[in-house]
Amino acid sequence: MKKTLLILCLITKMVYSQTGIVIYKAESLKNYVKDNLKIKAISEEIDIMTFTLSYSKKSSYFKKENNLPKDQRYSKLARILIRSDSDWFQYSDGLKSIVNREVKDKVYQVQYKKMINWVLKEDAKIIDGFTCYKAVRTELNKRTNKYVETIAWYTPDIPVPYGPLGNGGLPGLILQLIRPNLVSLTTKKITLNPKRIKKTPKLINGELITSDELVKLMRDARKVTPD
Numbered sequence: 001m002k003k004t005l006l007i008l009c010l011i012t013k014m015v016y017s018q019t020g021i022v023i024y025k026a027e028s029l030k031n032y033v034k035d036n037l038k039i040k041a042i043s044e045e046i047d048i049m050t051f052t053l054s055y056s057k058k059s060s061y062f063k064k065e066n067n068l069p070k071d072q073r074y075s076k077l078a079r080i081l082i083r084s085d086s087d088w089f090q091y092s093d094g095l096k097s098i099v100n101r102e103v104k105d106k107v108y109q110v111q112y113k114k115m116i117n118w119v120l121k122e123d124a125k126i127i128d129g130f131t132c133y134k135a136v137r138t139e140l141n142k143r144t145n146k147y148v149e150t151i152a153w154y155t156p157d158i159p160v161p162y163g164p165l166g167n168g169g170l171p172g173l174i175l176q177l178i179r180p181n182l183v184s185l186t187t188k189k190i191t192l193n194p195k196r197i198k199k200t201p202k203l204i205n206g207e208l209i210t211s212d213e214l215v216k217l218m219r220d221a222r223k224v225t226p227d
Contacts, residue, residue, distance in 0.1 A: 022053040023189040045078040060162035061200040062088040088166040097166035103217045107206040115169030127175040130155040151178040
């Protein structure tokens, strides 16, 4: 009996790990926007955004869904703020998280360190029926020279290393991502092993650079003096 249960558990995990489509709902964290009308407007744009993550065993593709913005200008600022102005590609081989960016008519592949340096916690909670565990990544914001935390809630029940906005590398799919004082993205709907998956775009070929190298290229392109 125990052997049968073990086999069933392994089969279930294998089934979960093949393909999936995840819809995320964005929510701005409003505890800091009370008196700032510009940030309030950006916050309102974030609140109407949804995103889709399509994954297979080897890779994933994350994009913002089309929605009718309240204000085009603030919608664009919102996308830049939460880093959804480009589509994200993730690869389980080497835990790579990459976006395409164009600078001076040249397309680059920009790799971000969003699938490493997590600290796993024992905290647990249920999201959409799945048991999720907490992971935290601490990074230095070079503009403010302050450390910020990104919090992820992942479920080992869906053992793929993917998540929203390029974040991943954990022992399970991220069902909720929280960037403190900014935004949270929470699973709205999960479709495991869908019968049909829309064809997703491919990463455009280009020179592979780091996010720091991208910042330098953009500064040079704008002739901006470094901070």
